[in-house]
Amino acid sequence: MADKNMGEVILKAEHLTKHYPIKKGLFGRAENYVHALEDVSFEVRRGETFAIVGESGCGKSTTGKCVLRLTEPTSGTVTLDGVDFTALKGAELTEARKKMTLIFQDPYSSLNPRMTVADIIAEPLDIAKTYKTRAERDARVEEIMSKVGLDLAYKYRYPHEFSGGQRQRIGIARAIVLEPEIVICDEPVSALDVSVQAKVINLLEQLQDDLGLAYIFISHDLSVVKHISDRIMVMYLGHMMELATSEELFANPCHPYTEALLGVVPRIARERIQDKKILTGDVPSPANPPSGCCFHTRCANCMRVCAQRAPQEREVSPGHICACHLYDDTLTEDERTPEPPVVTKVG
Ligand code: SF4
Secondary structure (H helix, E strand, C coil), X not given: CCCHHHCCEEEEEEXXXXXXEEEECCCCEXXXXXXXXXXEEEEEECCCEEXXXXXXXXXXXXXXXXXXXXXXXXXXXXXXXXXXXXXXXHHHHHHHHCCEEEECCCCCXXXXXXXXXXXXXXXXXXXXXXXXXXHHHHHHHHHHHHHCCCCHHHCCCCHHHCCHHHHHHHHHHHHHCCCCCEEEEECCCCCCCHHXXXXXXXXXXXXXXXXXXXXXXEECCHHHHHHHCCEXXXXXXXXXXXXXXXXXXXXXXXXXXXXHHXXXXXXXXXXXXXXXXCCCCCCCCCCCCCCCCCCCCCCCCCEHHHHCCCCCEEEEECCEEEECHHHCCCCCCCCCCECCCCCCCCC
């Protein structure tokens, strides 16, 4: 198997930041901001699966939306095939958007109940006007239906006639019909039964092999991500905490937050982690993020410096990046003084 980690970079997100204003008063002036995404950078290579993992509200879905420009980033850039995607407008943006699509989390609400399967799958073709005749359109729909394992006899049926797994196959068919380079999978199996999850993941892997797709796979479930990902980025409160190959992250987690996440994963070799660090307290409000390291209010390794300034991202081994003061050799004795967090509750 080719080493996907050495493949060509097709997408580069640099310093992506998204702040949502909290408006109040007659004139809707911004009183505060929700810091959904803070200075996040990463690359996606051709044919790889790049996973983004974290608890609910950590900014993983916002990252996907900013990459696709479903929401405009407050700052930062996304480069797609060497072109600044964030600067594109009009026809150029429409053309570039064909290269990136999205599979939604909920196969129940993401399909229009009044459209047939054929029309749902053909919708991107209709918008992009990529066919000359109706027969061409139909042939493409049938080709994609076969690829995702949908019976052609179901072509003129409606979404409510299908199970969750079949609906997600329809969503996947719609996402790949324009032959994208990158598919953003936003929790694509979390609404499905465990037995169906494996089938959908196998399908995604099969399609990746056949079509050379790159996936940005967003999930809160490390056990799902472990098996499908080439590289994993762990996020917390809008920040990148750790980034490594899947193998390296599970064998040698460096960030206290990743260790804590692994400690609460039920299906992955928990025995490997001798000293389990279980997460205590709630995720702080992104409208009022903690000073310094955003994880310091829950970190079992917290030191005096952690509340004072944010850690820099450091390469702890080749390709393994970690944002934590534990790897800063320049700290003074005073800065290293342990200061365990006071457990806080939000709300
Ligand atoms: Fe914990 Fe400090 Fe590292 Fe943040 S910087 S993860 S608080 S040790």
